[in-house]
Amino acid sequence: MSFPEPTDPGLPAGLPAHGQLDALYADAYRELRRLARARLHGGGRNTVLDTTALVHESYLRLARHSEIAFEDKLRFMVYAGRVMRSVIIDLVRERQAERRGGDVAHVTLTTQLGEHLPGDAGEAEILRVHDALEELAKLDPRMAQVVELRYFAGMTEPEIAQALGITDRTVRRDWQQARLFLAEALR
DSSP: OOOOOTTSSSSOTTOOOOTHHHHHHHHHHHHHHHHHHHHHTTOGGGOSSOHHHHHHHHHHHHHHTTTOOOSSHHHHHHHHHHHHHHHHHHHHHHHHHHHTTTTSOOOOOOSSGGGGSOOOHHHHHHHHHHHHHHHHHHHOHHHHHHHIIIIISOOOHHHHHHHHTOOHHHHHHHHHHHHHHHHHHTO
8 A cells, every 4th residue: 555645644755665554554543643642732822743753663664564463443553542642752862861961961050940940740640650650560560561551552452452361351450450550650
């Protein structure tokens, strides 16, 4: 499948074709934008990315691994949700490193100007959630997958159950336990 014309709000233009990935991406583009909008909602003016940038950056990362074959759209959405999470986390870390000066020598300010600069609480929260999710994955990988699929891939309980090969009831139980764990970890 080839990319749509630049006037079409579909795939990013000017990139090499990747067969199955292009077809799945084109089919899921609106869902991916909805998912990206939901992931970025609440970021206010300090948002790391906009919806289109997140979806397109996710495509670029997926295209780097074009050897990956997806059984169906559901499996593609699972993987795309993980890639979106990765994109957000990487950009937040990059911005925080830039704020700390990157490779520049650190100098302590003697004025109170720093107290009035806008904070990066939203980005810090994203990293805290990511770290808590990584900790949960060490304790119970399936539970972490449920959270990832529900939050980052925007999947419903039946879709998660189908993707992981478990029952809806197990998904609900894992979701409840994971929420408790994450709430405690984020205190």
